[in-house]
Structures are given as structure tokens and as C-alpha cells.
Amino acid sequence: MDMNKVKTLNRYHVIFLIQNVIVGTSVLSLPNRLSSMGYSQWWMPLLFGIVANLLLIPIIWLGLQYKNDTLFVIHEKLFGKWIGKLINIMLLLYFIVIIAAVCSSYIELVQVVALINRKITIPLLIFLCMVVYIVSGGIKSIARFCMISFLLTLWFLYFLKWGVMDGNISHTLPLFNFTKEEFFTASKKGLMAIGGFELISFYFPHIINQKKAFKHASIGLWISIGFTFCFSLVSVMFFSQWQLKNVLYPVLNLFKEVELSFLERIDVLGITMWVFLILSTVAAYLWVAKKGLDSIRSTPKKIHLYIIAAVVFVLVEFPYMEEFQQLMFERVFYLMYAMFLWPILLCFIHILKPKKSEGGE
């Protein structure tokens, strides 16, 4: 494929990259994360959508100021070489831990639902090999994979039918039955479900039509918000408040309600099919991490990809300090909020920084 060209992503690529990277494992558990708000949580995804759309503005604006630079390069330009590299190293570590966290949460889910009581070392290894295979095709091949996974997983929405039929629409009212604290707990836990759109600042230089990127990114964002919204609305209709609080993956339980004459336990099929969504998410993050290592070492090399994948494998399969590992994988998502706000800070720095002749391009 055309690996040498820089500008490779057209509008469909942008839409589906944004859309598919957002949908990861956290969607499956979102109704549980938002459960502190009780039944009033069902409109929260819409609110998250608005927040994410607002957060997109500084990201795109910054991208338009540095049309040919990824965020890694922007750091070096704004903070100078050494501080920039330091920030990039921190970013790289953050991405590696995020990848490890996503992988480990998904693989654990597979172990619980599909491969009961079996070792997950080799499935994980094969999963990572698959990711590396996708990433080695470049960002465009990731975008194409996103498209195909969108098409392949779209029909999951049909399985919500049983949840809707057995559910009770009156659960959706009243709208504002929560306290301030409950609202903040829910948003703190839930906002991470929409993480992933911030990656656009890394593949922004590859977009062909950068002026319209905001529009396309918003379309992609709202498609996945629509997905998330459907899941949490049906969960609210179907489950009791107690169930929402105590069932870890409500969406999987929704799938369990499906009754077909030839197939039961759709959740097994669902969770294994979900690998497409996880693959696209992890592939995008891994691509970014690889770019990060490239920019830190100042030379793009294929081996960087394998190094990062190996580090991720070790992180997930690390046999010691399981508690620390758990804690790290949980807490790393809070760093995502810093990532959300970081571009705003960069925008201010960019405005305040004295202009050089080469800086604006």
C-alpha cells in the first residue's frame, strides 16, 4: 500500500477511526460505572458526547496550527527538544499502560465468558500478533479495519430487542433524580468510556481534508455516542437499580436475554465478536505509541512496534504484584482526563509563545 504518502486518510477513514477507537471494553460496563446515578443515568452518554465534542475543538485547532506535525513533534516545538522529549516519554508510558489495560481487561473478559478456566497467555500472544499485523500496515490499514469492524458489529444492536421487550420504559423517568455527588462520581467513572477521540491529534497530519476534520470527527463521535446511548438506555429499561449497581457487565447480561431457537448465550458470541472493536482500539493506540517511540529515538524503525508489543505482553502477563497491576490499570484511565485537557493548555502556550518564522507552519 501507499506507505510513503503522508496524507492518506479520507473522510470515511476519519469518521470510523474516531468511532471505533472510542468503542472498547468500557462500553460493556458503562451502565455499571454510571450506576451511582441510578435510573437517571441513561442520558449521560449524550452529555459525554457534548463534552467530547467541545474537547475536540482545541485538539483540531491545535492540529490546524501545526498541519504536518503530530502531537509528539508539537511538544518538541513548543517546549524545546529536551522537555518535549521528556513529555513524550511520559506520554509513551501512558499509552503503553493504556494498551496493556485494555488488553488485560478484554482478555480477562474472554477468560470469564468464552475460555473458561483456560490459560490466557497464548490467546493474548495471538491477539497481540494480530494487532502488530494490523499496525504494520500503517494508519490507513487501521482505518480500513475500523470500517470493517463497524460493519461486522453493527447488528449487535438487534440483540437489544429482547431487552427492550422485557424492559420497562417508565424507568427512564424522573430525569434528574440524583445528588451532586452522585453525578460527579458517575461522570468521573464514566467519562473514560468515550476516551479515544483524542488520538486524532496524532493522526491529524495524515488527514487529507484537514479543514473538514472537525465535522468528520464529530460524526464519528456521535455514531459511537449513539451506540453507547442505546446500550445504556436499554440497560436502564431492563435492569433494576440493584442489578445496575452489582452486575459488572450489564451489556453482556442484556445479550444473555436473547432467545433464538438455534442459539443461546449470545454473550459468548458477542464477547468474541467484540475482538474486532478491541483490535481496532488497541491497534490505533499501538500505532500512536510506535510513533512516540519513533519520535523519541528520532528514527522510525519497525522494531519499535515489536518492542512496544513485547512490553505490553510483559505488563499484562507480569506474574508479580498483581494488586499494583490492577491498581495501575484502573487508575491509568484517570490520566485520560489529563489527556483530554492537555490540548487546551497547549493552545494557550501556542498563543503566548513568541512567534518564530518556522513556528506557524
Place this chain on the structure above:
Amino acid sequence: MGIPIEALKSKLAGIEDAVFKQIETTEDEVTLIYFSSLVDKLTLHQMVIRPLSEGILENSSEVIVQPNISELISAITEGSTVVYFPKQNVYLKVNTFSAPSASITVTDTESTVIGPTNAFTESLETNLSLIKRRIQNLNLKSNNFVIGTETHTQVTVLYMDNIANKENLDIVIDKIQNVNHPGFNDSSILQKLMDNHPFSPFPQYHETDRPDNAVSALLDGRIVILMNNSNGVIICPISFFELFISPEDYYNRWMTASLLRSIRFFGFFLTIIMTPTYISVLTYHPEMLPFDVLLNLQESREKVPFSPLIEVLFMELVIEILREAGSRMPTKIGQTIGIVGGIVIGTAAVEAHLVSNTLIVLVAISALLSFLPPNFIMSNTSRFMRYIFIFAAGMFGLFGQMIAFAWLFHHLLTLTSLNTAYMTPIIPRKSSDLLDSFVRMPAKFLKHTSGIAKAQSKKSPPVEKEE
């Protein structure tokens, strides 16, 4: 000037069918030089000897103005007759190639119930005529090449000058010129040498022996490559989906065509997941089946001592062996042995408790499904892919199958045919492609050339820029 006849004689020494024939005419004693294996006696008489005796040979022949030895030799190996006039020291060349060739027959590999049934033959000129009599248009252009360092095989590249994409044409010509291979028995070898992804199991060029297929490809702006001595012609570029399109789709009513086409396409995916799903459900996820179905299944494999993986592998390999034996055996024995062998082995295997009844049904259906693609290479590929899925399912159940699927889709997405992406409905996109996809719309809607051809014709809306 001039080459002595002795030089030719020494070059052709050791070739028993090289004939040097002396003929006395009124003015001179001329020598005819030709290969008796390539030139029919009657043709020789009609084309050379009679005109020579009547003194009108100059009208039907070509004078070799400045003869050099290699030109003469290549004329003789092509099947021409070289006539040498010693007095004037002049060489004449008469095209007398008349080796026996098979007549036009009915296609074996791509048969259809309705529509034309002619198949290409192994003569390049007959094949060209089969196409040219269907497209009577000056825009049908051709380029000739000679490839094969030892065999000197003639290759013709055909295209519609007003439709075909010139970039594609350049790529094809470039690829053919850079082919370095001693010999070609069939165009499929050339096809493999031109592949962008030689390690892929999927065919990246369409090979057909139906002239109507080649013609509709030409009209869509594709490029068709014909090779001498090969009854398959190459069509490029092609997309994954097109390998499931039979020309009969366009001769049928549109609803029937759409139904059959969808069965063919989804059949490909069914055939690669049917038996693997049997493995993964029985080995890893028995809870996925409703109780009654599970009971049925368990009853049928109650006495089977093997794991589902071994059971499936055994049965799939048996089917594969039957198919292979059937195609290698002489035709007369082949059919009977194939059918009888299938039934005997099938029932006997169940009665011997080697495999379950259910599995026999699944294997039979998936074997039939694998023969649905009109492109035979594709049907072979689908059977090969099934083994990948069988092992993936044996190792990790449904999870393994999904990973294998992810691999399959990603592989298909990265494949290219003639530097054009292979998965047409997804890339390159053109909305009019949808009219001729799973649903084949009535003929009056099918005005546009397809996206993958990137045709220059005005009738087609522009393709989304992406390659």
C-alpha cells in the same frame, strides 16, 4: 549482403523436422525451408508451391529485405516457410503456420445453464477472433509481447482505448515486460508472476475461459491478457466480490440472479466457519446450544471416541481426498468411484462410530458450498481457509475463530490487484457499485463502469480518490 544457405543448415542441424526442399522453377532452383511439424502439406502446396510455379509468389509473401540469421530462424520456428532464391540471393517469408489446433468447444470449468457456451481454445488467433467478433469496434486495441526466455510465447494485451484506465495499462505492460521466466504452459503462471502479493492464498487476477466474461470485462474498462497455447485469459484488475459473479447472473432475471449471487458470496463465509463452529461449540461453548439441539448432537456422537477437532479433520480430509482422487482419475471411473466412495465412506464412518451423523451433514454441505464460486481458484482457496479456521477453533474456540476472521478481513483489505484495492464495496468506493453487488439491479440501471476499473469513460461517476 546475403546469408549462405549453409549457415541456416548448420543452425538447423539436429532438428529432424526441419525440411530443406529443392524446387525447380522456370528460372531458378529455389529452396523452401520450414518445420514439417508446424506446416501442413496442403497449406504448403496452396500457399507456396502453386504460387511459385505460377510465378505469383511475390504477391502473397513478404520479402526479407536485409536478412539476418536470427530473423530467419525465428520466422521458421514460428511456422513460416522461408523461400530462398539463390540467383538473386533473396529470402521470402510466407506465413504457413498450420499446426493442427482444437476446434471451439463448450466450456468445462465455468459452465452455465443459459447464455453462450463457447470457450477459448489454445490458439491465440482463435481466441482473438472469439473476442473480436463480439466487439466490432476500432477502439479495441491490442499490444503484443513475446515472453518466456526459452519458449518465446506470444502474449496479447487487449483493452478498450476509450474506456480502460491508462495507468492500469502501463502497470500491466510494465509487469509483462519485466517477467523473467523460462517458459509458460498456461496463462496462470504469468498471473502468478505478476502478483503483488505472492504469499496470499487469494487469486489476484481473474482467469476465465469464457469469451463473454472477457468481453464484459473489456467493456467495463478492464484489461484482458491472452496467451498463446493457453485457454485461460487473465482479467485485471479484479475485486474480491467479483470472484463470486457468474456471467449467468446477467442472463437470469434480476431477482433470481441476486438470490444466487448472495448465496454464492455468503456461502464462502459459511463454508469456512461451519465445521470450525462445530468444533468450538462442542469443545468450548456447549452452553451456546439450546438444550434439545445439544442433546441431539451428543447422542449422535455418543460413541465417537475422538475429540471434535480430530473428528472434523478426519472427515474434511476424507472429502478432500475424494475430491482430489475424483479429479485425477480417468473421467469414466472418476464419477462412479467418487459418488460410491462418498456414500460408502460416509455411512460406514458413522456406523463404525468414527464420526457423528451431524458432522457428515455439515461436512457435506460445506463441501458443496465450497464449489459455489465460479472462479475455481477461489473455491480452492475457500477450502484451504477452512483448515486455518478449524485449527483456530480447535485451539481457542470462538475467540480463535474471530481472530482468524480478523486476520482474513485485514488480509483482504491490504490485498491489491494491479495496485488497486481488492475489497471493492469498502474500497475504492463508488456508489454505483452497489447496484451490481449482492443485488443485481435490472439491466437498465447498470450503466456505470465499476469502481475498481477506474475507467475513463464519461458514463461513470468519479471514484473516491484512494488506491
